[in-house]
Amino acid sequence: MGAQPTSEIEARLRRALSQRAIGLHYQPIVTLPSARPVAVEALARWSDQTLGDVPPDSFIPVAESSGLIHALGAHVLELACRATQAWSNGVRPQTRVSVNVSPLQLANDTFVWQVAAALEESGLDPRRLVLEITESAALGDMNEAAARLHALRSLGVRIALDDFGIGHSPLSLLRRLPIDIMKIDRSFVARVHENARDAVIVRLLIDTAHSLGLSVCGEGVETREQARQLVALGCDTAQGWFFGRPEPASSDLTAELHPPPGPLEHALDVRLPAPIQIGSEELVTIADPDATVLYASPGALAVLGYTPSEVIGTSAADHLHPDEAPEIMATREPEVGERASVRVHRARHRDGSYRWLNTRSQLVRDETGKPLQVVSTSRDVTPQVEAEHQLASLEATLRWAFDQSPIGLALSDFDGVILRSNTSFASMLGYSPDEVIGKTVADLTHPDDQLADTSNLIELLDDHARTQQVEKRYLHATGAPVPARVWASTLDDENGDPAYVVAHILPLEPP
Incomplete structure (x- = not known):
């Protein structure tokens, strides 16, 4: 027009x-x-x-x-x-x-x-x-x-x-x-x-x-x-x-607007590095090719003891241990598909001490290939060993809580294959947890309830944001029916798509 x-x-x-x-x-x-x-x-x-x-x-x-x-x-x-x-x-x-x-x-x-x-x-x-x-x-x-x-x-x-x-x-x-x-x-x-x-x-x-x-x-x-x-x-x-x-x-x-389940054509792989890897750690800095800091995130105070305005305008080298500064400053641009360079090094805190930092740096070039900026993301890893120990202890506690819970717990995929079971659920059916893993939910379900199970799974997938409560009968190892109340909900995979079903199972008194 x-x-x-x-x-x-x-x-x-x-x-x-x-x-x-x-x-x-x-x-x-x-x-x-x-x-x-x-x-x-x-x-x-x-x-x-x-x-x-x-x-x-x-x-x-x-x-x-x-x-x-x-x-x-x-x-x-x-x-x-x-x-x-x-x-x-x-x-x-x-x-x-x-x-x-x-x-x-x-x-x-x-x-x-x-x-x-x-x-x-x-x-x-x-x-x-x-x-x-x-x-x-x-x-x-x-x-x-x-x-x-x-x-x-x-x-x-x-x-x-x-x-x-x-x-x-x-x-x-x-x-x-x-x-x-x-x-x-x-x-x-x-x-x-x-x-x-x-x-x-x-x-x-x-x-x-x-x-x-x-x-x-x-x-x-x-x-x-x-x-x-x-x-x-x-x-x-x-x-x-x-x-x-x-x-x-x-x-x-x-x-x-209603695509089928599974990965879509335009889905993003979160495992791939971003074009500019700013990250989410505590301190982000941007420096020019001469190492003058152009930007510092609020994490500068926690990591270095300085406010961002105090860091901006200084040389990045001034904050590094003198024995490590030359190597740290020699930032290179990664090859295509390669992650940005990562170094564990020491940085000088305002109080005079040196803290160990894990820093990921990347050289960004302009359209002509000229070095333009160095983007660095740093986090304090001084207490990392203690944190890793605490994490291991927490994982062991959660694993124990899962395995020892008095309520039956089971994790399965959408094909019904049981990936994990705790002792309560397995013993409810006369098995050990290892004997339950690998079986399907259908294998453990009373034949008269299997059709309802399939319908319930379809309904759960259509609205995976909610928890579903049903009553059903499992099969004991002896073949006897085991009435139970089940609370089922979906869990998402790393792409944000529903991939697993977690079930809490409480046995009921036989009618």
Whole structure:
């Protein structure tokens, strides 16, 4: 579409709204690292007979300036709620829909009523609706905006702060507004995997959001490297062309929003190192090629005894043991696929002592190959031996608690193979724990209850967030039935996907 007069766009838009000719496309929002869809963002789309395809950044400003934004917003909200409710039989019931809200809509006294009406008319569970606002929606009168957002949340909907990080006072918004989700603007995500400063900024944004109890979504993810970096930084969800482009509601979209169990094409392997390995240890520093510290995390105080501002501007070599400084400073860039260099070395604390640190360092180069920054992540490992001993002791205690629990405990995979059993469960059936391991749940279940067992497992997988309580009969080694009450729940693997079933078994008196 070429440039068109605003008056013509307004006239055609008014006509399109009266004819309900504005449609919606939906872009998946996925959880990290599994890449399983948890929501969609509803995006207005307009194809006009005269103007052709009109991009949102052309017709939405016209709608706002002409007052049509209220009719447009109500139309989009109605369509999104109705479509999401229609998906109830085809996608997971937790799948949410995000709808963008103009500052003008939020400022309107009738907006809360509009949202309530759309939910009631569609029958959509309010918990499945997310309203996305921008910083500008609250800058006029933050108290009024906060009151309106509280009213919306009282309906049960969630609130997301969109395009976070590009405004003037985002931290004050996070503190004063009832926000549930922070969406990091695509301008930060674009270089998060290749620029250490951007990666650190995103990490700080994520840490800040998490400290306030918010979940975080990265916008504009276009490559696997960006996605891997967001995973390493602790981002909760993401959206962008890498995970799925906006598309109209269809059977294909429904199938995409309800993928089969197992790893997905865009799932991220958390075992692989991130493009920039900032890590989550106590101290993170960024230095230029001359070793001048450009950034230090708050962990500087705990590790070195200095505040970040005291470390910034100093030479990294000044904090190292003189016998080890030359080798530590000779940081090299790892080969592709190789982890960053790791050294255990001594660092000088403010009190004059030397602490042993485990430091992972990486040399980051610019697009021409010139050394740009050295990213280092350090943690104090002086008490590591004691910590390892404590961990071993704790693991032994937990293992003993599992094995000696008076309540039967069993861990199985989704094929029903028992991977671990405690003494209580095994003896309940006349076996030793080693004799139970390797058997299937079906092997140990009364034949008349096996069909119900299969149905219960399917139900548990459909809603693996809950605990299932059933009564059933096992088979004793002698062949006698053993009535029991079972509390079963799923456990996730390292990709965040349900992979195991843990069961607590309490024997019942025979009827």
